[in-house]
Amino acid sequence: MTRVGTPPPLPVRDRTAGQDRTAGALSPMLRRLAEEQATGVLVREHGTLYLAQGRVVHAESPLAPGLDVLLTAHGTLAAAAWQRAAAQATGTPDAARLLLEAGLLPAGALELCHLDALYDAGYFALAPSSTPGRFRYDSGSRIGPLSSVPVIALERETLRRRLLLHRLWPDPAADSVPLIRADPVAAAPVTPRRRAVLDRVDGVRTAPEIARNLGRQAFHTLVDVRRLAAAGLLRPVRTAPAPPPPTPPLTVTDPDIALLKRLRDALEAL
């Protein structure tokens, strides 16, 4: 009889740890904007958060398929209908509002898809970045009719998602570089959802590209990719390290990365 190893449990916040340290852990600037109930657009390296009165109303990331992709990929909405709405609208939330008012989408389906896309893009937008975020006050973001999310809820969920991925397979390389199939030591059964992901692993596509191709949330695909990596069915393509350049005469010492990060955080907190 074969035994299936018990997968790691989905993480939950440790409530016994006393004070919740989530607030500001990802972006001190975002925390400050939530406290002052700011309205505007926070542009970070891997994504953008749209705030209205300190709540997240919309999120976008080049790494996560947008609401338009999720809705049109499987025929929930005709691509032409989205394009018509988008042409009249000032942005994705506005286009969604037009579609809702025109009765082209059920409210529940749209709300569900909107929240899926928001948490998905938000996860990438709040990923560690090498440059400070920029915030632009802009009264264009509005609350409703689509649901908005408190900043703390997005921060908490993003941290929980990071922990979930780490528990599944601790190597984050599979999240962003091209993937290639690997020969597992023992063939493990693959679920149909993960089979679809595996079928698109071709040595060129990255996990976010596979998600877009499948019209799925990028984070869901990262979960599948990490599980497939843990099962030995795929691995990230390791690009050969470039040959070290001829050593220049040493004029500067290595920058202190930790110091730079503290400096960036301090600048964001200003």
Add this chain to the structure above:
Amino acid sequence: MPGIDECLLEAMRLPGARGAALVDWTSGLALGTVGEAPGGDHETTAAEAAELARMAAEHGAFTTGDTTDGRPPVEDVIISNRDSYHLLRFVDTSFDSSVFLHLWIGREDGNLALARIRLGEMAARLVLG
């Protein structure tokens, strides 16, 4: 046309309903909650229920076999204990998602058969309008 909150409030009108939630079983995130949660914590309940739902959906023993059409491989998962029932109803969406409705009902005044039928109807109305 109902949104997530309206759908959950409707579920709470079922006899014996204690709490309801809409949960993503890949991430364990509760997209909406209403009423009570076992232990008073919707977040933990959602993560634990998601684990259970995922196990049911991903193990061939519990699925219909034909899972190539993108529809949920399982309709619902039912847990009963001495005091209450838990009903997890997979939501069949036309877009790609992995969500289920979780209804917690007291055993004394709840009606499992009725709740199962109604929850299925609510799950369909949520995404079809």
